[in-house]
Amino acid sequence: NTLPVCPSCHTHTDCTVLYTDRARKSNECHGQLVAGxxxxxxxxxDSSQPRRTIARQTARCACKKGQIAGTTRARPACVDVRIITSRQWCEMTPCLEDEGCNLLVNQSGWTCTQPGGRVKTTTVRKQA
Structure with missing residues (x-):
């Protein structure tokens, strides 16, 4: 039951994604994740501001060796650790299929631009 990072965004959206990467290699029936x-x-x-929704998400991933928690097609996913360490966010294909991805100038995240011009901005910070 995973949800998109910003499931009900309005005209402009700021999203903060908090990633955790607790490696677990067990099965889901005991509350632990399957590898990958x-x-x-x-x-x-938070929709308290007009035409703007701020979403904060924490994902738990059980990634394989060489992978870390990331975002693919607006959902949490295990991605190559090189993408995260180099901050080349668009390489993990974080936007939906019909959206364009652009890095923020300071590489703190990315924007996804929809064909109609609506922009979703995602900023990333790592949580221990």
Missing amino acids: TCEIVTLDR
Whole structure:
């Protein structure tokens, strides 16, 4: 039951993604993740500002060696650790298929631009 990073965004959206990478190699029936999978642990949305929704998400992933928690097609996913360490966010294909991805100038995240011009901005910070 994973949800998109910003499931009900309005005209402009700021999203903060908090990644955790607790490696677990067990099965889901005991509350642990199968290797190579992710789940959303928390998803909070604030729509108090007009035409803007701020979403904060924490994902828990059980990534394989050489991978770390990331975002693919607006969902938590295990991605190559090189993408995260180099901050080349668009290489993990974080936007939906019909959206264009652009790095933020300071490489703190990316934007996904929809064909109609709506922009979703995602900033990343690592959580221990």
